[in-house]
């Protein structure tokens with residue numbers, strides 16, 4: 001199946017995702033960090049924008065909301081908890097709610113996945129096997145803990161890890177190469193990391209996105225989804241962490257990544 005998602009590079013290393021409706025002519029805009037690149041893409045192709053979906057309130061995810069809304073009069077979907085901090089929010093959502101902008105004809109669920117922020121959500125399109133994970137799950141990485149605890153983030157990532165392996169992962173940033181270099185230090189003996197790093201470096205040399213990833217690839221390469229693996233626990237133990245405590249292992253690796 002051809003991907004119904006295109007990624008538009010924005011700011012320094014952000015991606016704005018456009019998800020095509022089944023008609024192939026209308027789109028929803030996920031996390032517009034800025035308006036201009038999205039408007040240019042939409043106008044050049046004569047597309048019809050339907051809505052904005054925001055995973056969280058950070059400026060590099062909502063910075064284009066106002067201008068896009070003024071240009072196209074769009075509904076904005078995001079966490080109800082971000083009511084006061086997502087510009088132009090019209091559809092405050094709760095865990096398990098369905099995102100159904102008119103004309104999209106795809107069913108997207110809102111999942112609360114706190115940790116990066118206290119009110120971060122994912123948009124999960126189960127039938128289409130698409131996951132928009134914002135700054136919670138990156139290819140081979142995860143977001144910094146700004147407002148949440150290690151326990152919260154570990155729980156959120158564990159929830160995403162239950163998605164089918166063929167689910168395509170779209171996230172907010174192009175951090176894959178650096179993340180995989182870190183993953184290789186955590187798990188030097190993991191050939192899947194080596195293989196994926198070589199592929200990611202080649203894509204970046206061509207100026208291509210390394211995304212989407214798949215949940216299957218993440219389960220095999222992402223140290224933050226692998227805190228139960230003996231090799232990862234061993235690495236944490238070597239740093240003085242209780243290797244039997246998955247949250248402690250997660251916290252240690254997250255802190256290590258901050259210094260990497």
Ligand SMILES: [Zn+2]
Pocket residue numbers: 056058116135
């Ligand atoms: Zn963020």
